[in-house]
Amino acid sequence: xxxxxxxxxxxxxxxxxxxxxxxxxxxxxxxxxxxxxxxxxxxxxxxxxxxxxxxxxxxxxxxxxxxxxxxxxxxxxxxxxxxxxxxxxxxxxxxxxxxxxxxxxxxxxxxxxxxxxxxxxxxxxxxxxxxxxxxxxxxxxxxxxxxxxxxxxxxxxxxxxxxxxxxxxxxxxxxxxxxxxxxxxxxxxxxxxxxxxxxxxxxxxxxxxxxxxxxxxxxxxxxxxxxxxxxxxxxxxxxxxxxxxxxxxxxxxxxxxxxxxxxxxxxxxxxxxxxxx
Numbered sequence: 001x002x003x004x005x006x007x008x009x010x011x012x013x014x015x016x017x018x019x020x021x022x023x024x025x026x027x028x029x030x031x032x033x034x035x036x037x038x039x040x041x042x043x044x045x046x047x048x049x050x051x052x053x054x055x056x057x058x059x060x061x062x063x064x065x066x067x068x069x070x071x072x073x074x075x076x077x078x079x080x081x082x083x084x085x086x087x088x089x090x091x092x093x094x095x096x097x098x099x100x101x102x103x104x105x106x107x108x109x110x111x112x113x114x115x116x117x118x119x120x121x122x123x124x125x126x127x128x129x130x131x132x133x134x135x136x137x138x139x140x141x142x143x144x145x146x147x148x149x150x151x152x153x154x155x156x157x158x159x160x161x162x163x164x165x166x167x168x169x170x171x172x173x174x175x176x177x178x179x180x181x182x183x184x185x186x187x188x189x190x191x192x193x194x195x196x197x198x199x200x201x202x203x204x205x206x207x208x209x210x211x212x213x214x215x216x217x218x219x220x221x222x223x224x225x226x227x228x229x230x231x232x233x234x235x236x237x238x239x240x241x242x243x244x245x246x247x248x249x250x251x252x253x254x255x256x257x258x259x260x261x262x263x264x265x266x267x268x269x270x271x272x273x274x275x276x277x
Contacts, residue, residue: 026051046175053174058141059134061174062155062164070095071106073122077114080122084108091152093165094126100162102154105129131156134163142171173256195266201255204228204262215269219248227252228262246270 027048034044069087071080073096084092090109093102104126114120130153132141145151145168157163191206192214202211205228208221224230231252232238234245239262244253255264 050175053138053142053171056138056174057134058132058136058138058153058155058166059163061138061170062134062166063170064164065099065162068093068099068162068165070099070102072096073103077111077118081111084111091167093129093152093154094122102129102162105152129154134158138171138174141166142168145171192267198268200267202227202252202265202267204231204265215250215267217248217250227265231262231265 030039030044030047033039034041039047069083069089069092071083071092071094073094075083090107092106092108094104094106095101096103104123105128106122106126110125113125114122130144130148130150132144132153132155134155134157136155141153145153151168153166154162155164155166191203191210193201195201200214202214205226207225208219208227208230211217211227212219212221219227219230224233228239231245231247234247235243239254239257241254241257244251246252249270251268251270253266253268254262255266257263
């Protein structure tokens, strides 16, 4: 296959502006490419997400064990059905005796088989559970998910205890969601950032008093400490990405969730003539 010859100008440009030598420089290159309209903003976000995902492990994005929706193998059919409908998942880890003793995964649709044939044993409907260590890299886990067609993994700690779970959706969200953390600085004192379009990025665990100070408003902190708790109460359920709600003079739009909690909101001030969200 013939090698395309580069012109003298192309070689000179490459000499003056060599390629990125680090991941940080590559991020800057992507941002510059977006500014020059060489790539779309969505493309840049996804590429950054892929780069970030390579440094993340299962323990970083898992749903912690206390928040897992589990089914008891000994529970009656009606109780199982009610829990499945309430949680709204397609797959559920099933335990026997104690929550840490997970014996398999139940597909929600398989409950229909029990309804048609009550004599069936729930154990016969269970699918094998996949266990991965907390240190498992997300890019490796995504490859495993794709190769074995499994969409859920149980995460175990160094002692073999259940630490949490994560799904293929949780991993893929890091490509289109985790890059929303580009301003996330664990050492920063503020959890409120001003964005280029004049809106704000607010951490879900930001103290309500800090939000009040940043926006010069008076949201009540009597019942909730964090803005995430207050917004979840206003929405009435665990917030999902893209949902928006008006709280006081501000409109909160969920940008990124993790483990059932909001990591980031996009916040804008509500115009006086704006309809409710």
